[in-house]
Amino acid sequence: MTVIALSLKMYFPRERTIKYCEDLAKLVSERNLSKRKLTMAFLPDFLTLPDAARLLLPEGIRVGSQDICDEDRGAYTGEVSPADVAALGGSVAEIGHIERRRLYHEDDELISKKVAAAWRNNLTPLLCVGEDKVMEPEEAAAYCIKEIHSVVGKEQGYPLWIAYEPRWAIGAEHPAPTSYVKTVCEYLKQAISGYRDANVLYGGSAGPGLLTEIWPSVDGLFLGRFAHDPKAFISVVEEAVNLVD
Template identity: 30%
Template sequence: MKKIFLFGNWKMNNGLEETKIFFKDLTAQICEDAVICDQLERSFLEVCIFPPFTSLYVGAEILAQNVKKGIFLGGQNGFYEDKGAFTGEISLPMLKETGCSHVLIGHSERRHIMGETDDLIHKKLQAALHHGLTPVLCFGETLSERESDLTFEVIERQILKAVNGLTKEEIKKTIWAYEPVWAIGTGRTASPENAEEACSYARTLLCNYGNIDIEGEGHRDVHILYGGSVKAANVASLLEEPDIDGALIGGASITADSMLEIIHESLHRG
């Protein structure tokens, strides 16, 4: 039985009151659900929520009051310097101080709207590992790149730029998220077969670079998620694929009821 990772990226949604309601409802309903509690306790399930920076402390306070193994808090972005004249940026130590254990790096919206480069993303990944945060490194192609048969070329460039200089253990500590840009916020989801093909290719790249035995059990220590219009209706079919270990969820994660529905569907797949 593979471990399932369900990560909710709220993007620019949910202020303080909405965040308070979400975490109170989520923790209360999980505590009443024996199946979810069992999977969390046995480390077969990991849930992480990525609120906006301004809502992090509210989530951290509620999680601290309702300690439940396997539920974590993450930052949507983080800068590679610890401090300095970087207006508008948040450092990784600041995220840790707020209660974060995870951080998103290289999300497609950061790459394509904010102009983040492979080199910048590499620096952020190294800094996150240095500070003991779990990086969630995102990669994926645009629609034009897919239509030009450049999917594998893009994935290879983004991954090899990211892992440059990383050790085998650092590759395993990082969680990798394939999110085709054409499926982010569009309602279009890659078919399970398309998503599996990309995730399998990424796993091969990572295992080859890290000298990880892809034929043995070691490859299961490389965790790869799929992100792109994931919802309760399609999450189970995606998780049935052997190289998809979880989901990076956008809009369907911003209410507790929707997130819980996804968790239920994930645990009852097949």
């Protein structure tokens, strides 16, 4: 399945996020994109998740969270339960982004628990992996596969989306070279092929035209700032539709 996903991080105030959802829902409806052979996913801030679900789920767009607690209930001040994310209509949980690792010191042990919590609550983990520096692509793939295995163990049969974001390319003016991305992602697809809903997305300065260049080595894109305009998000969705139809 081809997947186009977007995380808004904490860029937008609540009102702008809701307006984004309204505009995105209208564009998807007008262009009949919910009937095409791909999955769209939108990850807003926690506080806007209920509104995003209300506006986007009727148009076939999956919604989810940018993080979850590793526990469902208990004395975890400030955390957000994965059970509540699911109850609000979420079906995807972004886990292990480099910002969570660097800013909040999340390690593989905690990230592994969060993946298990996602599966426990019928959420698809969108697990972020990537190398810190430029390597040979085979070496980068081995690094990421080791990272995946340290988090998911030998569990299979569950849904798993991988967001491959070479950390040295996040926020860069240009993405990593296409040949580099294609080689790494082909290895990653092989590594997770035993999962029920196995998809490898590429992030890291992803924008229009990139999916065509690296297809079919990837299953989709994980978008960031480029897609802060709903029309930009739709342009990548339509690019994906042209590839899979």
